[in-house]
Every structure is written in C-alpha cells, then in structure tokens.
Amino acid sequence: MSVIKLIVIDNDLYYLNNLTNYITTEYKEMISVVSFSNKEFLLEYVDGGEITDIVLASQEFYDEISEKYTLGKLILLSNNNIENGNVENIYKYQSADKSCKEIIDIYNRKNSVKNKANNESEVITFYSPIGGAGTTTLAIATALKFAQNGNHVLYLNFEKIQSNGIFMPQNYSKYNFSDLIMSIKEGDNEFNEILLEGTIKYDEFNLYYFNPIDSVLDVEDVSLEDIKDLVNNIVNSNKFNYIIIDLPSVLDSKYYYMFDRSADTIVIMGQDTISTYKIDTMLKQLDNISKFKFIINMCNGLKEKKIPKLVSENLLPIISTIQSDDKIKGETDIVKLLSENSIFNNEIIKIVNKIG
Structure with a gap:
C-alpha cells in the first residue's frame, strides 16, 4: 500500500499535537500527516500543489470545505460517537490507534482495486x-x-x-x-x-x-x-x-x-x-x-x-x-x-x- 497523505484540521491544538505525534511515531510508514488549526494556512498548503488522500476536518471546518473545496476524501472529525449514514466520520475522542486504523480502512475501501495474487503474468x-x-x-x-x-x-x-x-x-x-x-x-x-x-x-x-x-x-x-x-x-x-x-x-x-x-x-x-x-x-x-x-x-x-x-x-x-x-x-x-x-x-x- 502506498503512503496515505492525510490532512487534519481542527482548532483544538492539544488534540492535533497528540494525534500527529502518535501517527509520526507509530504509523510513519503508512500515513504522512500534516495538521492545521487555521483555514488560511490549509488553503495556502493546498495551493502549493500538494496531493492529499484524506482530509479529517472538525465540524467548524467541515461544512465550508465540503461546499467550496475539493481537497481529497473528506471525513468528519465528530464530537459524537454516533454513526451517521449520510456523512462518513471518525470519533474524535477514541484512541489514536483506532483512529489510524479507521483512516487506513477508509483509504483501502476507497482505493480498492483488483490485486492479482498468483504468479501468472x-x-x-x-x-x-x-x-x-x-x-x-x-x-x-x-x-x-x-x-x-x-x-x-x-x-x-x-x-x-x-x-x-x-x-x-x-x-x-x-x-x-x-x-x-x-x-x-x-x-x-x-x-x-x-x-x-x-x-x-x-x-x-x-x-x-x-x-x-x-x-x-x-x-x-x-x-x-x-x-x-x-x-x-x-x-x-x-x-x-x-x-x-x-x-x-x-x-x-x-x-x-x-x-x-x-x-x-x-x-x-x-x-x-x-x-x-x-x-x-x-x-x-x-x-x-x-x-x-x-x-x-x-x-x-x-x-x-x-x-x-x-x-x-x-x-x-x-x-x-x-x-x-x-x-x-x-x-x-x-x-x-x-x-x-x-x-x-x-x-x-x-x-x-x-x-x-
């Protein structure tokens, strides 16, 4: 699997630091992460031509990003541990490890294509x-x-x-x-x-x-x-x-x-x-x-x-x-x-x- 390019945007700096530190320590071979607490800095980053696979956005940023921008697979960083059939989301207050596994699962489902398991060309x-x-x-x-x-x-x-x-x-x-x-x-x-x-x-x-x-x-x-x-x-x-x-x-x-x-x-x-x-x-x-x-x-x-x-x-x-x-x-x-x-x-x- 190629490295997943992830953006996380939330105004909760404590959460951002904890999640990004965990990813860069435990999942650095699988996920490349950048985080923002400011929308302008995010857009400046994207305007630089960076490719993004998944954007994990808190409610404060989610609606505007979904309406105005196309940055990658957009996931709601939800404050409530409730399944929403209309919006794909990840619960903010679960363990960082579980969040990482859900991010990888979402990426694999979105990019699932046929894999040829045998050796016959x-x-x-x-x-x-x-x-x-x-x-x-x-x-x-x-x-x-x-x-x-x-x-x-x-x-x-x-x-x-x-x-x-x-x-x-x-x-x-x-x-x-x-x-x-x-x-x-x-x-x-x-x-x-x-x-x-x-x-x-x-x-x-x-x-x-x-x-x-x-x-x-x-x-x-x-x-x-x-x-x-x-x-x-x-x-x-x-x-x-x-x-x-x-x-x-x-x-x-x-x-x-x-x-x-x-x-x-x-x-x-x-x-x-x-x-x-x-x-x-x-x-x-x-x-x-x-x-x-x-x-x-x-x-x-x-x-x-x-x-x-x-x-x-x-x-x-x-x-x-x-x-x-x-x-x-x-x-x-x-x-x-x-x-x-x-x-x-x-x-x-x-x-x-x-x-x-």
Missing part, C-alpha cells in the same frame, strides 16, 4: 485506431493503479514515436527498449539481464518501464515472431503480475497476435463521426473480438452517446465513459491524475476492476 493491451484518443494516458494510469494496489506491473510502448517519455522520467538505465527488442531479434542470452537491469521503477510503486527506443526502425522492423517471443519471454520470467501493452494507432496485422494473446484488449474511442467510423472499420478486419472492451474517452457530455454499430450489434462492453475535463487537460503527472478527489481516478478504478 496477465497481458492487457490498449489500442485505438484514433490518434490522440488518450490511449497512452489511460494505459499508464491503469498500469499505475494496478501497481498502487501491490502488483508488479510492466508497461511496454510499441509506438514508433513513443509518447510515454512525456509521462515517465527518462532516468539513467543500462539498457532501453531498443536493447530488449534487439536481444529477441538476435536470439542472444542477454534477454533476462536486459529485462532485469533495463527496467526503471516509477516513483515508489512497482510499475516498471523502459526508456524509449533509439530509432523508429527498431519497432518498425519487429516481426510477428519477434513479438511472440518478446511477450512469451516476459510472461515466462514470472517477474510481473501484469504486462500492459500500448500499441500504435496503425492497424498492423503483426499486432493481431496481441489481441489474441491478451486477457483483455481495451479499445479507446471518442464521440465524433470519424471515431465511430474507424472503430467499425477496425472491427470488420478482425475475426475474434470477444476480448475487446471499450472506453469512451473525453466524452463531451452528450446525453445520447455515439456508439459504433458493430460494438452495439456484438454487445461488446463499454466499461467506462470518461468526461472531458479542462482541469486535467495536458496534465502529464499520472500520480496527480490519480489523486483521491479526481473523477479520472474513479474511472480508472472502475476500469481496473473490469479487466484482467
């Missing part, structure tokens, strides 16, 4: 025939959400111009994705070494990726057999619970294997005529579409959704509709996109629970 492919549909953003966000839930996840990008470099730091690594591809093409014995030493860990999570390719030719020259060997070797390494594949928008027959090999193929579509036409055209080319699931991304809020004809006729599932949101447009920090108070985060949780 599962391949999930993200694809869209529409350029700029947000495929890479959704693929990386899904990979990170799996990792936040304790899974070991490998993200692979097969685009010629790999846009994952925008979202993932290009930290130093002995090898990059080009090296992994070449080890497959040349049939050498360095594959496992490259897989182990070439992957970069994203932040504190068990999400791993490669730095982008050296040349577009490295991906362009990949054959169907290369793809089969690459994927099967990674699966057989037993290093990852999930392998997330991000394919280019060009419908290349050598990638058909990925559609069949994957537990799920997630297809991203929009709400315009070109999008529906391209989705229908794509589906006509394929023999097996039983594993396809669809996401409507950047939906414009129309009551009547434009659903491609073949999606409707084959009763293919639409597992998420993500509304267009100017607040997150252009955001490249995936951790921020998956913040507690984000509609986008809630949709990614839905996606993760419906795939794999």
Whole structure:
C-alpha cells in the first residue's frame, strides 16, 4: 500500500499535537500527516500543489470545505460517537490507534482495486485506431493503479514515436527498449539481464518501464515472431503480475497476435463521426473480438452517446465513459491524475476492476 497523505484540521491544538505525534511515531510508514488549526494556512498548503488522500476536518471546518473545496476524501472529525449514514466520520475522542486504523480502512475501501495474487503474468493491451484518443494516458494510469494496489506491473510502448517519455522520467538505465527488442531479434542470452537491469521503477510503486527506443526502425522492423517471443519471454520470467501493452494507432496485422494473446484488449474511442467510423472499420478486419472492451474517452457530455454499430450489434462492453475535463487537460503527472478527489481516478478504478 502506498503512503496515505492525510490532512487534519481542527482548532483544538492539544488534540492535533497528540494525534500527529502518535501517527509520526507509530504509523510513519503508512500515513504522512500534516495538521492545521487555521483555514488560511490549509488553503495556502493546498495551493502549493500538494496531493492529499484524506482530509479529517472538525465540524467548524467541515461544512465550508465540503461546499467550496475539493481537497481529497473528506471525513468528519465528530464530537459524537454516533454513526451517521449520510456523512462518513471518525470519533474524535477514541484512541489514536483506532483512529489510524479507521483512516487506513477508509483509504483501502476507497482505493480498492483488483490485486492479482498468483504468479501468472496477465497481458492487457490498449489500442485505438484514433490518434490522440488518450490511449497512452489511460494505459499508464491503469498500469499505475494496478501497481498502487501491490502488483508488479510492466508497461511496454510499441509506438514508433513513443509518447510515454512525456509521462515517465527518462532516468539513467543500462539498457532501453531498443536493447530488449534487439536481444529477441538476435536470439542472444542477454534477454533476462536486459529485462532485469533495463527496467526503471516509477516513483515508489512497482510499475516498471523502459526508456524509449533509439530509432523508429527498431519497432518498425519487429516481426510477428519477434513479438511472440518478446511477450512469451516476459510472461515466462514470472517477474510481473501484469504486462500492459500500448500499441500504435496503425492497424498492423503483426499486432493481431496481441489481441489474441491478451486477457483483455481495451479499445479507446471518442464521440465524433470519424471515431465511430474507424472503430467499425477496425472491427470488420478482425475475426475474434470477444476480448475487446471499450472506453469512451473525453466524452463531451452528450446525453445520447455515439456508439459504433458493430460494438452495439456484438454487445461488446463499454466499461467506462470518461468526461472531458479542462482541469486535467495536458496534465502529464499520472500520480496527480490519480489523486483521491479526481473523477479520472474513479474511472480508472472502475476500469481496473473490469479487466484482467
């Protein structure tokens, strides 16, 4: 579990000091806490861009925060030990240990996503025939959400111009994705070494990726057999619970294997005529579409959704509709996109629970 970022706001300084001291002593590995007795200082802290998972607020601050601000999962710090079905609350005068356990429980329930307990790697492919549909953003966000839930996840990008470099730091690594591809093409014995030493860990999570390719030719020259060997070797390494594949928008027959090999193929579509036409055209080319699931991304809020004809006729599932949101447009920090108070985060949780 990732560290819970907690804010506590109350004008009772004695209570604040006792709770924060207990957390930093007994729960420092699980909860990172800051406390405020003044609303202005709280807002100044939030305006600095700090990400928050849970805000525990006394009644004096709760109502105004809930009405005017979106800071994280808001919990009432209640003076009364009474269950309130309408407002999630924590009793102020119980033991600090019990309060901490309730905070962790609330966080886990809110962020509960599927965890893969066994060692068998599962391949999930993200694809869209529409350029700029947000495929890479959704693929990386899904990979990170799996990792936040304790899974070991490998993200692979097969685009010629790999846009994952925008979202993932290009930290130093002995090898990059080009090296992994070449080890497959040349049939050498360095594959496992490259897989182990070439992957970069994203932040504190068990999400791993490669730095982008050296040349577009490295991906362009990949054959169907290369793809089969690459994927099967990674699966057989037993290093990852999930392998997330991000394919280019060009419908290349050598990638058909990925559609069949994957537990799920997630297809991203929009709400315009070109999008529906391209989705229908794509589906006509394929023999097996039983594993396809669809996401409507950047939906414009129309009551009547434009659903491609073949999606409707084959009763293919639409597992998420993500509304267009100017607040997150252009955001490249995936951790921020998956913040507690984000509609986008809630949709990614839905996606993760419906795939794999």
